[in-house]
Amino acid sequence: MLSWNVHGLRRGEKRRRIKSLIKEKEVDMVLLQETKLAAILLDMVRSLWYRDQVEFMEVDASSLAGGILCIWDPSVFSLSACCSNKSFILLSSSLSRNFECVIINIYAPNDVSCRATFWDSLCNLKSEFPKPWCLGGDFNKIKNVEEHKACSRRDRGMQDFNNFISKLEVSDLPMLGRQFTWSNSQDEARWSRLDRFMFNPEWLFINAWLLHPLFLPLVKKTWLEAEAHGWVGFVLWKKLKILKEVIRKWNVEVYGNLTLNIKKAEEELHVLDLAVETRILDDFEI
Structure with a gap:
């Protein structure tokens, strides 16, 4: 998934550049903001998309x-349901035929x-x-002072944004390679992180299980081989x-200690984020 x-x-040149990146990264879904177009037809979408199969939804610029x-x-x-206004598009769907989710x-x-x-x-x-949410795009707000190069104090907008994140119980996906996503071209010191992806926990764990080729066969085998006797409710409880x-043992064997691994990855990314602002990364760091 790509957000931009x-x-x-x-400009046709920009659309060709976007299409080239989408193809290079083999993107299944792209979320674009600030199209600045009053209407988008299929031909325009085709100029951005590299696969034969395509569906799209758009909100016109004003x-x-x-x-x-x-x-x-x-x-x-x-896609199973959707809604939108000038600030968002919500798509409720089944991802890879296994994971019921919402992408915004x-x-x-x-x-x-x-x-x-x-x-x-x-x-x-x-x-x-109520399905697990994934939100991606331009949130036009930072979470804390570290996400703005020239910011030294919290404001009301930050508090509102963090309350929103807390209410939805979503996690912010760490950035790789850079600390900021936007700058004011008239003031090079005004770097900010306004763009991000955020997920409910089910995206980070359950979806990874469902997309693993050995997971569903393991579930089927375990369910059929599990021995339980008694009334129907007890049998169901015992098998579950x-x-x-x-699944708990399989998860540790395949993915290891997820909490520890994520924390370690975040620490390594933080070190690289700081380094890339002052120097070019070495090949082994990329």
Whole structure:
């Protein structure tokens, strides 16, 4: 999955560059912000997408400002429901035919009060779309002072943003290679991290299990071989207990200590983030 604030899609050269990156990374879904297009038709989508199979959903720009576009491969992402406004597109679906989830393309408002209202509106949608969420895009706000090069104190917007993250119970995906995603071209000192991906925990763990080729065969084998006798409810409880223990052991064998591994990876990424701001990384660090 790829998210990108493209700052306009009118130029063919830019669309070719985006298409080349999508193809190189073998992206199944792309989330674009600031298309600056009043309408997007299939021909425009084809100029960005490299696969034969394609579906898309877009929100038109207003007076050539804003605009959001989602493009995906329907063989990977099967859409079941959706909703949108000028600041987001929400897609509820089945991913890889195994994982029921919600993906949201975000282009948050610049105004602090409008952004707070926007956070509340998304939180209110959680009960209507309860599947695990993945939010990606331009959130137009930093979480803490470390995400802005020239920022020294917390403000109301940061508090609102962190409350929003807490309410949704999502985790911020660490960046790889850089510390910031945006800068004001008129002031090189104003670097910020405004773009990000955030997930409910199910995305980081359960989805990894379902996409592993050995997981479903293991579940089937364990369920069929689990011995339990008695009334139906007891048999179900016993089989689930056996299955839970088998999955727990399998998870450790395949993925190791996830909490420890993630913490170690975050520490290594943090060191690289700091280093890349002052020097070119060595080949072994990339």
